[in-house]
Amino acid sequence: VITFLSDYGVSDDFVGVCHGVIATICPDARVIDVTHGIPRHDLRAGAVVLHEALPYMPPGVHLAVVDPGVGGRRRAVALRLRDGRLLVGPDNGLLWPAAQGGGGIVESVDIGRSPFRLEPVSATFHGRDIFAPVAARLAGGATLAQAGERCDSQQLARLELPRPRIEEGTLVAHVLYVDRFGNLQLDASHEEVAGAGLRVREPVVLNLGGRRSWECRYVHAFAEVGAGELLVYEDSYRRLAVAVRDGSAAERLALAPDAEIRIRRSG
Amino acid sequence: VITFLSDYGVSDDFVGVCHGVIATICPDARVIDVTHGIPRHDLRAGAVVLHEALPYMPPGVHLAVVDPGVGGRRRAVALRLRDGRLLVGPDNGLLWPAAQGGGGIVESVDIGRSPFRLEPVSATFHGRDIFAPVAARLAGGATLAQAGERCDSQQLARLELPRPRIEEGTLVAHVLYVDRFGNLQLDASHEEVAGAGLRVREPVVLNLGGRRSWECRYVHAFAEVGAGELLVYEDSYRRLAVAVRDGSAAERLALAPDAEIRIRRSG
């Protein structure tokens, strides 16, 4: 199995051509498209989605391409994780959170000059010329050592995501990801939510610093609040999220990724 | 074979994650995406498309998720039809027209507490946590009885589509579905069109009540009328349809689903 995530979109033939390359090299590989709708060049969004989706994918080779630096100096890499999954993509931080989620990196190779590349390698489409061919060969049984030159996992580009904490009963969280509806996914997971004593169906107070405070309900489902109302809920990745029903919380609160948000029980 | 229809869109990883869940549980299942472009929460559109597309799909497990009530009280169900197909989705009417098209329901189970669920079940993504895992297990050979608790097919939510009739030589039809071009698909099929004496290449009169009448041609293909002209034609599902070439009939006639439209031969 090869899974494939990118910012290539579906208007052009980028995704189809990578599928063709994989099918040519490894006809038995099954390709699962995670999504190709990552906003163009949005490394952070790609990294978050890859990290969250990966546990639902069968183990195999996981190809990810969000690559604003294509044709430049960033490395191209293939990684083996402690849990056995193989990641293939640019060394720009995109793979980092997923690698940590898989228990960390146990082997890494630079595939920029991989013998598996399609020649001549273009300066703008390494998905086709480097990443897809390497992923296909790995799926077909090649080893990392055959795919490239060993490199130091400590030197790989990192993309650290913010981390929540609990201060005197207040959950201090951060915006991890803003989806196309303006819903704000926070970095706080089920455990921290419980640790801060937040309980479904009770009111909470959001504070964005100083007097910027909102009271709203922590609910199970959107349907529990009225249209236009702010709400806090646990999203499907078990992370705390803030939304406006039939509206945009990103606009209402004027928040972007990494913004800090403090949440506590009301009263 | 599993077919999969939803309103998840292609921007996010919802569809990809469901594919991953299916491939993890039943590696041999082949998944055919019917479409994920159903307008968000548009049950009616999802039901019409599922009903019309199903005869072209190989028999198997047919997963459909348009689920505005996710996390609420609506049941999750799996159905066996008289023609042998299995349907999996929310019990909100989405599956109803397709079930009738398959000869009716011969067995139904409530899968809300299915042993096949992924735990913990989220409140917002039953596609991943309930529907996809159940579909995958059914595709792998599990029985409905193993998937959930038997429930009464008579109590399932229904979504009745309007029905056309012929009154004194006039076809009384209704708007079934409006596509993104503003083409109006009516509920009248080939048989009713013939029954009302409508013939290709002849003029017809459309009446929307009172004096709101238009004369136009019943044609075989769009190319037979000029740009901006109203036309009536038989669409690819053999239903009568009204369109404006290079324009929107929904706007021109100010019609929405369920609107009545009377059509007769001109003169």
Place this chain on the structure above:
Amino acid sequence: VITFLSDYGVSDDFVGVCHGVIATICPDARVIDVTHGIPRHDLRAGAVVLHEALPYMPPGVHLAVVDPGVGGRRRAVALRLRDGRLLVGPDNGLLWPAAQGGGGIVESVDIGRSPFRLEPVSATFHGRDIFAPVAARLAGGATLAQAGERCDSQQLARLELPRPRIEEGTLVAHVLYVDRFGNLQLDASHEEVAGAGLRVREPVVLNLGGRRSWECRYVHAFAEVGAGELLVYEDSYRRLAVAVRDGSAAERLALAPDAEIRIRRSG
């Protein structure tokens, strides 16, 4: 293997229904979607993308549907190329450049009345009723002779793409394709670029006739110029292309497909 390119988009069930038809007829066929994002009825764009993507696809049956004349008089055809690939689609020029790229046509049949059609054949959806079933049967081992009636390859509709030339050291190229970012792909390939003495990292002069001239840099990657700057580069299909970083070259230069553009080394 069947590859599939169309202008059907992903909002509706057109693509899914064709997949269903193929899977019903030939369950073992693997379908690779090249893209379904060709602009509606844009034959030229479909022909260019098919031609460029095909070399990256495993050999097999290549289904392509951009078909503004569906239901009219244009033929439906299946073609066998010198390189062994089979093409299936409307006879409107869409397949022509790809056929030339595959060494030319060695056998062609008219499939408009193919015994493999789904009856009754609609006037608007030949992808489902003619092209997909024929492609599926060919993938399953049927011969062209079984799929339709032999026709004269010389009489097939052609779609000639412009060709570049070199005049006194100046490359005279033409716009082949404008992508959704307004990047202009030209008909000049790596060989002509070298023949005109253009060298990466050197300035070039673009002339659109008369005094309409621009000087810009011929670069390897977008990142080498500033935002809003015009650039010339070799795209991933090894064709010369003109772009504006973070902008639209099609707008800046007011150019459309087939426009002539003269490029020479500066100074």
